[in-house]
Amino acid sequence: MAVIRDVMPAFDLLQPTSAADAHKLLQQHGEQAWIMAGGLDSLDWLKDRIKKPKVLIDLSGVDELKGIRTSGDGIEIGAMTTLTEIANSPVINTRYSVLSEAVSVVASPQIRNQGTLGGNVSQDTRCWYYRGGWPCYRAGGNTCYADTPVGRNREHAIFGANRCVAVHPSDSVPALIALGAKFVLLTPKGQKVVDAEDYFVGPEIDITNMTVLQPGELLTAIRIPSTWAGARFYFEKIRDRNVWDFPLMNVASAMFVSGGVIDRIRLAVSAVAPRPMRLKHVERAVTGKPAEASTGEMAGRMAVEGAIPLQFNAYKIPLMRNLVKRAIAGVQESSWT
Amino acid sequence: MDLIQWAISPVGSRVPIHIAWFLGWVCVAAAALFMVGHAIYVGVLAKPRKFAANDSPEVLASISERVPRHSLVSRAFHWLMATSMFVLLITAFLPKVGVRMNWVTCHWIAGLVLSALVLFHIVHASFFLDFMSIWPDMTDVRDMVRRLRLALGWNSPLPNRFAKYPPENKLYHFLILCSGLAVIVTGLCMMKHVNTFGVLVRNPYIFGDMTWGLIYVLHGLAGVGLIALIMVHAYFGVRHEKLPITKSMVFGYMDREFFLEEHDPLRCRSVKNGTDQF
Numbered sequence: 004m005a006v007i008r009d010v011m012p013a014f015d016l017l018q019p020t021s022a023a024d025a026h027k028l029l030q031q032h033g034e035q036a037w038i039m040a041g042g043l044d045s046l047d048w049l050k051d052r053i054k055k056p057k058v059l060i061d062l063s064g065v066d067e068l069k070g071i072r073t074s075g076d077g078i079e080i081g082a083m084t085t086l087t088e089i090a091n092s093p094v095i096n097t098r099y100s101v102l103s104e105a106v107s108v109v110a111s112p113q114i115r116n117q118g119t120l121g122g123n124v125s126q127d128t129r130c131w132y133y134r135g136g137w138p139c140y141r142a143g144g145n146t147c148y149a150d151t152p153v154g155r156n157r158e159h160a161i162f163g164a165n166r167c168v169a170v171h172p173s174d175s176v177p178a179l180i181a182l183g184a185k186f187v188l189l190t191p192k193g194q195k196v197v198d199a200e201d202y203f204v205g206p207e208i209d210i211t212n213m214t215v216l217q218p219g220e221l222l223t224a225i226r227i228p229s230t231w232a233g234a235r236f237y238f239e240k241i242r243d244r245n246v247w248d249f250p251l252m253n254v255a256s257a258m259f260v261s262g263g264v265i266d267r268i269r270l271a272v273s274a275v276a277p278r279p280m281r282l283k284h285v286e287r288a289v290t291g292k293p294a295e296a297s298t299g300e301m302a303g304r305m306a307v308e309g310a311i312p313l314q315f316n317a318y319k320i321p322l323m324r325n326l327v328k329r330a331i332a333g334v335q336e337s338s339w340t
Numbered sequence: 341m342d343l344i345q346w347a348i349s350p351v352g353s354r355v356p357i358h359i360a361w362f363l364g365w366v367c368v369a370a371a372a373l374f375m376v377g378h379a380i381y382v383g384v385l386a387k388p389r390k391f392a393a394n395d396s397p398e399v400l401a402s403i404s405e406r407v408p409r410h411s412l413v414s415r416a417f418h419w420l421m422a423t424s425m426f427v428l429l430i431t432a433f434l435p436k437v438g439v440r441m442n443w444v445t446c447h448w449i450a451g452l453v454l455s456a457l458v459l460f461h462i463v464h465a466s467f468f469l470d471f472m473s474i475w476p477d478m479t480d481v482r483d484m485v486r487r488l489r490l491a492l493g494w495n496s497p498l499p500n501r502f503a504k505y506p507p508e509n510k511l512y513h514f515l516i517l518c519s520g521l522a523v524i525v526t527g528l529c530m531m532k533h534v535n536t537f538g539v540l541v542r543n544p545y546i547f548g549d550m551t552w553g554l555i556y557v558l559h560g561l562a563g564v565g566l567i568a569l570i571m572v573h574a575y576f577g578v579r580h581e582k583l584p585i586t587k588s589m590v591f592g593y594m595d596r597e598f599f600l601e602e603h604d605p606l607r608c609r610s611v612k613n614g615t616d617q618f
């Protein structure tokens with residue numbers, strides 16, 4: 004289909020300066036409103052003229068949504084905090100380094116300067132059929148063009164496919180899940196706090212949205228408890244190019260090891276399913292076991308149980324198996340299988 | 341205001357993709373209006389029903405106090421079908437009104453159950469029940485005209501009592517048949533679009549975009565039609581004058597008094613054949 008780039012459809016630009024005003028505007032305009040954080044995902048949609056909101060609410064002027072604050076139990080990161088600020092934050096580098104590592108590999112320095120944490124976790128999928136404006140399930144149509152015998156689905160899901168096989172593209176999310184982060188939402192009924200993994204929704208429940216955010220709701224902050232501060236972290240992102248690329252897969256883990264045995268662990272993988280996956284069954288299985296290659300191998304095998312590859316993404320199964328293995332045993336202990 | 345949602349296909353054609361979902365509310369409103377209108381008509385305007393009845397003593401003697409109406413198999417079919425239909429409607433339309441649930445798998449499994457039940461019903465009704473009892477005959481048509489004339493206050497001979505099913509029931513069955521078959525046939529096609537865990541292999545290319553669009557539109561239209569039909573069915577099921585019929589779908593029999601008041605034994609094949617189930 005014809006795509007007219009660089010000429011955005013007309014919309015009303017609203018620039019609130021407080022979260023309360025932004026929330027009020029969102030409630031006022033409901034489904035007609037589009038929230039723009041850093042604009043990196045939004046401007047793609049708008050310039051491609053695929054999304055045509057009537058109202059665009061630009062959050063860049065809402066200072067209270069920016070910054071990293073320490074609280075009694077951990078830290079709170081404003082949703083409009085840039086990825087660069089997070090990557091350079093001393094407190095995050097010291098206590099939650101998995102997050103700074105994850106956001107440091109997002110796209111390119113310029114994008115990290117502009118992109119925000121709220122935008123990164125709330126961005127839409129990169130499935131090109133969907134982004135190209137095809138009337139697929141996620142766009143409200145009745146077909147998944149990626150999940151066909153000839154569909155280009157190298158980057159798509161091996162788990163959780165249900166009509167739509169697109170994956171969530173965020174790099175920061177696995178790290179946030181591993182850290183036990185909580186997302187703070189402003190809803191018409193007041194503040195709501197959801198666990199990081201519960202912020203995302205799969206197509207079996209809502210095929211046109213990737214998050215639980217409803218019209219009129221706003222993600223204001225992400226809280227990271229101190230529970231996992233200083234843990235042994237692991238993050239790895241696999242991508243086609245070393246810069247400016249979305250993940251083919253990424254993995255993050257946080258674990259406490261005592262006497263060589265895993266005391267506690269949280270493990271998350273993204274870009275393998277329509278929503279980022281926390282591997283609770285693997286966490287349970289490896290707790291109490293030595294943090295070494297044999298445990299990692301077992302974890303890797305468990306992690307890929309039930310995976311169903313599409314025509315062109317079977318490589319994701321051994322990739323995930325090895326990433327999970329490395330997330331537990333570390334690169335030094337692991338070798339490719 | 342479009343009744344159908346349209347999209348541009350990958351090859352640039354304008355194709356239908358769904359019905360407009362407000363049609364679901366239209367059907368709910370239409371069914372509610374019908375129920376209110378019917379309740380007012382029956383409560384305020386309708387005259388007492390009268391039938392031409394002249395049963396011979398032999399026929400009267402052949403009718404027991406409890407007249408068997410639905411076999412256990414028929415009742416089991418009915419309630420299983422009702423359950424699957426409710427699951428289908430709930431899983432189809434609650435997500436449309438904002439309830440977030442994992443609906444797709446439940447929906448197609450309930451659809452398969454419904455398909456199997458309907459297949460069973462066709463065989464059962466064709467070979468083990470009085471197949472023609474659910475289809476209108478000329479007596480039904482003539483009696484409906486007579487009932488209409490009497491309702492309007494015009495002169496007319498009295499209509500006969502009903503056969504096993506009143507003509508309204510037959511008309512309802514026909515509408516359910518049409519909409520039910522439409523959702524089943526289109527639903528089975530749509531299973532080629534979703535992950536059915538190996539029951540069917542996904543293949544969206546068996547039809548073109550236009551055909552798929554029409555399948556989805558027909559599925560949607562029949563689906564919202566079923567909302568109205570089932571609402572009306574439940575309404576009649578709980579109306580006091582219909583309770584004997586509802587009870588017969590639970591217990592399997594009908595009281596002799598009600599049976600002779602509403603039904604003509606000679607129009608029930610099994611009575612004519614000397615069996616006690618009609």
